[in-house]
Amino acid sequence: MxxxxxxxxxxxxxxxxxxxxxxxxxxxxxxxxxNLHQFGRVASDAIQVHRGHVADLINAKPNEIIFTSSGTEAxxxxxxxxxAAHKKKGNHIIASQIEHFSVLNPLKSLEKSGYEVTYLPVxxxxxxxxxxxxxxxxxxxxxxxIMYANGExxxxxxxxxxxNITKEKGxxxxxxxVAAAGNIPVDVKExxxxxxxxxxxxxxxxxxxxxxxxxxxxxxLPFMEGGIQEGGRRAGTENIIGIIAMGxxxxxxxxxxxxxxxxxxELRNQLKEGILKNINHVCVNGHPTNRLPGNxxxxxxxxxxESILLFLDMQGIAISSGSACTSRSLKASHVIMATGxxxxxxxxxVLFSLGINNTAxxxxxxxxxxPPIVERLRQMSPLYNQNK
Amino acid sequence: xxxxxxxxxxxxxxxxxxxxxGADGVGEVGNPxxxxxxxxxxxxxxxxxxxxxxxxxxxxxxxxxxxxxxEMIKGKTLEDALKVTNKAVAEALDGLPPAKMHCSVxxxxxxxxxxxxxxKKTTGKGLEKKKAHKHDERHEH
Numbered sequence: 001m002x003x004x005x006x007x008x009x010x011x012x013x014x015x016x017x018x019x020x021x022x023x024x025x026x027x028x029x030x031x032x033x034x035n036l037h038q039f040g041r042v043a044s045d046a047i048q049v050h051r052g053h054v055a056d057l058i059n060a061k062p063n064e065i066i067f068t069s070s071g072t073e074a075x076x077x078x079x080x081x082x083x084a085a086h087k088k089k090g091n092h093i094i095a096s097q098i099e100h101f102s103v104l105n106p107l108k109s110l111e112k113s114g115y116e117v118t119y120l121p122v123x124x125x126x127x128x129x130x131x132x133x134x135x136x137x138x139x140x141x142x143x144x145x146i147m148y149a150n151g152e153x154x155x156x157x158x159x160x161x162x163x164n165i166t167k168e169k170g171x172x173x174x175x176x177x178v179a180a181a182g183n184i185p186v187d188v189k190e191x192x193x194x195x196x197x198x199x200x201x202x203x204x205x206x207x208x209x210x211x212x213x214x215x216x217x218x219x220x221l222p223f224m225e226g227g228i229q230e231g232g233r234r235a236g237t238e239n240i241i242g243i244i245a246m247g248x249x250x251x252x253x254x255x256x257x258x259x260x261x262x263x264x265x266e267l268r269n270q271l272k273e274g275i276l277k278n279i280n281h282v283c284v285n286g287h288p289t290n291r292l293p294g295n296x297x298x299x300x301x302x303x304x305x306e307s308i309l310l311f312l313d314m315q316g317i318a319i320s321s322g323s324a325c326t327s328r329s330l331k332a333s334h335v336i337m338a339t340g341x342x343x344x345x346x347x348x349x350v351l352f353s354l355g356i357n358n359t360a361x362x363x364x365x366x367x368x369x370x371p372p373i374v375e376r377l378r379q380m381s382p383l384y385n386q387n388k
Numbered sequence: 389x390x391x392x393x394x395x396x397x398x399x400x401x402x403x404x405x406x407x408x409x410g411a412d413g414v415g416e417v418g419n420p421x422x423x424x425x426x427x428x429x430x431x432x433x434x435x436x437x438x439x440x441x442x443x444x445x446x447x448x449x450x451x452x453x454x455x456x457x458x459e460m461i462k463g464k465t466l467e468d469a470l471k472v473t474n475k476a477v478a479e480a481l482d483g484l485p486p487a488k489m490h491c492s493v494x495x496x497x498x499x500x501x502x503x504x505x506x507x508k509k510t511t512g513k514g515l516e517k518k519k520a521h522k523h524d525e526r527h528e529h
Contacts, residue, residue: 304423306447310399332423344420347445380405380451382416382427382443 002316004362008202008294008355009151009179010320014245015204015356021248022206022241033238034229043240050247054211057250058177058196059187066212066230067243071178071199072102073223074212077234078174078195079106081220082143083115086172090140091115096128096157097338099147103176104334107145116140125287126155126339134165143172148186148196151179152322152335152351153286154295163192172218178202178210182253183292184261194218200246203253204356209242260356265293267363268354272296274367279374285336285349294354297322299336299345302384303377308350311373317366322349344383391448392482398452403459406441413509415501418494424450428458428498432506437461437469442498449488456480457495466503470515472496 005013025046031039033047048062055062068074083093095107097119107117120132128146137144144166149156159175166173174195180186181196182203188196195218200209214220214233226235253260276282281301300308305321312319322333332346341349352366378384391399411429418425424446431439440462442454457477461469474492478484484492504514 302445304446304450307399307451310396310448314400332421347420347423380402380443381445382425383420383445 002365004317004365005357006352006354006362006366007318007320009351009353011201011207012204012355013357014206015249015252017252018204018206018245018248022245025241025244030240033240034227043238047238047240047243050244050250053247053251053254054198055213057186057254058181058198058213059189060213061216063231064188064213064216066214066233067238067246068210068212068234069208069239070210071100071176071197071202072210074178074197074199074210075100075102075176076106077212077220077223078197078214079103079110079143079145081223081233082172082174082195082218083110084221085219086142090142092118092138092140093143093145094118094120094133094136094141095145096120096122096147098122098126098150098153098335099145100151100176100178103145103147120146122155122338124340125290126150126153126285126335127287127290128157128162130158130161130165133162134169137165137169137171141169141171143174145174145176148175148177148180149184149292150286150335151202151292151295151353152333153297153339154291155287156180156184156290156292159191159193166194167192179292182250183294185257188213188215195220200242200249203249205246205249206242209239209246211246261293264354264356264358267358267360268294268296268352270360271352271354271363271366274363275370278367278371283345285339285341294358296352296354297336298348298350298352299341300348300350300374301345302348302381303374304347305350307377308348308370308373311377312366312369315365315369315373317369320351320353322346322351389485389487391452391485394456394480394482395449395452395484398455398481399448402442402451402455404441404455404462405443407443408439408441411441413502413504413506415498415503415505417497417501418446418450420445422490423447424491424494426450426454426494426498428454428502430502430506432466435465437464437466440502446491446494447488449484449491450494452481453477453484453491453495454498457499461499466506469499470503472499 030043033044051062172194178199181198194215196213198211201207285297309321336346408429412432413430416427427443440458444454474496478492508514
């Protein structure tokens with residue numbers, strides 16, 4: 001059966017080179033990296049080398065990288081840990097309405113424990129206005145948390161401008177870069193980022209591994225308490241294999257980034273143009289140009305996203321959908337809604353997220369299979385009037 | 389979340405799709421904000437549903453519950469058709485994931501709305517004891 005994976009926003013396939021790199025470590029007796037014997041040293045040396053690769057990817061120093069179990073843990077650690085360490089200074093946090101749930105839900109819980117959160121709106125492209133951030137900052141503001149890029153609609157936020165504002169105002173700038181890091185160039189120094197969350201499976205590493213970049217000097221209380229791993233900032237024996245995979249994936253992502261971006265963007269554009277040419281009543285979500293290379297988020301009118309997803313799956317094509325029915329909450333995506341898309345239209349949201357494994361044949365296959373599926377569902381839909 | 393093979397069968401090969409020209413009763417329930425709208429049209433002869441067709445905007449479960457409920461009421465008297473519950477619809481599909489149970493409620497309500505429309509047209513008044521609308525309660529708007 002055909003297998004076409006266009007759901008890279010949910011997680012990437014593991015890069016074949018990574019499999020080769022981690023295999024010898026899986027076969028070897030690895031000690032606990034905290035131990036001084038030779039087995040422990042092998043593990044701690046490997047972690048140090050690969051910590052360096054992750055740091056290099058984003059222009060950070062190795063000691064500024066804290067490995068975590070996921071991007072979600074990195075977001076939780078950053079928001080809760082920095083808020084707790086800066087409680088004396090203030091209790092106000094600024095975020096956008098389109099943050100991932102691993103930012104929004106920790107913020108909700110901080111609100112319950114006495115913090116105040118301002119959720120900034122976005123424009124129709126999903127872009128945060130840096131002036132809104134400037135205007136929202138007050139003496140009690142301690143953190144600004146704006147995602148680097150939105151994995152659902154692809155929009156890249158004006159991170160450099162935001163970093164300039166937070167630096168000038170003396171506020172800590174956290175960015176959830178899970179969708180961005182490893183896929184587009186990210187430079188924490190150039191953008192004055194104080195804390196940044198990343199996830200390995202967004203650029204070819206293993207799921208279950210993430211990292212938090214924390215600029216030297218930024219105070220944080222550990223989210224996970226116990227031993228003194230990760231400089232006392234994240235307890236728990238390190239995920240050695242995951243860290244090695246993340247480091248190697250970071251090294252590859254950095255060296256191959258221009259070619260990868262060019263290839264993926266070309267395929268994405270072919271897919272977009274093909275769909276817009278062959279199917280009417282379709283709109284593209286997110287920013288027209290300032291977007292992640294592999295992201296194609298569409299609203300297909302008169303039909304519902306999950307049905308499209310299921311029919312494509314029967315053809316061997318994997319995508320995701322932002323419709324209410326696909327989510328467990330039975331609500332349409334908060335991201336799509338924040339961009340002002342009509343509620344009914346938002347139900348027809350589908351996301352094609354392309355990656356390095358996709359080919360021009362994949363795009364051709366999708367372009368062949370999608371139009372009849374859309375037509376079939378429209379014929380079934382009471383909202384669709386054929387005369388339109 | 390996984391659908392049963394029966395749900396997937398009714399989703400991929402839905403029965404009785406369409407609209408009946410000159411239908412005797414038509415019911416449309418749900419709303420686009422919830423992500424599903426079901427429109428059911430009936431042809432009724434001597435108090436029996438002789439034909440039924442549906443159109444649905446919605447997820448896999450919404451299409452499957454629409455499809456199977458048309459099969460469940462075809463050939464039934466109005467009284468018997470009204471006895472088809474959302475639970476029976478879900479059971480006929482070998483179960484639905486918990487988050488999708490509301491789709492079966494929608495099917496029950498579509499049947500009821502179509503019969504209500506028929507009664508209004510023929511007798512001037514609709515169903516006496518209309519069941520409470522369960523579907524909308526399940527959503528926050």
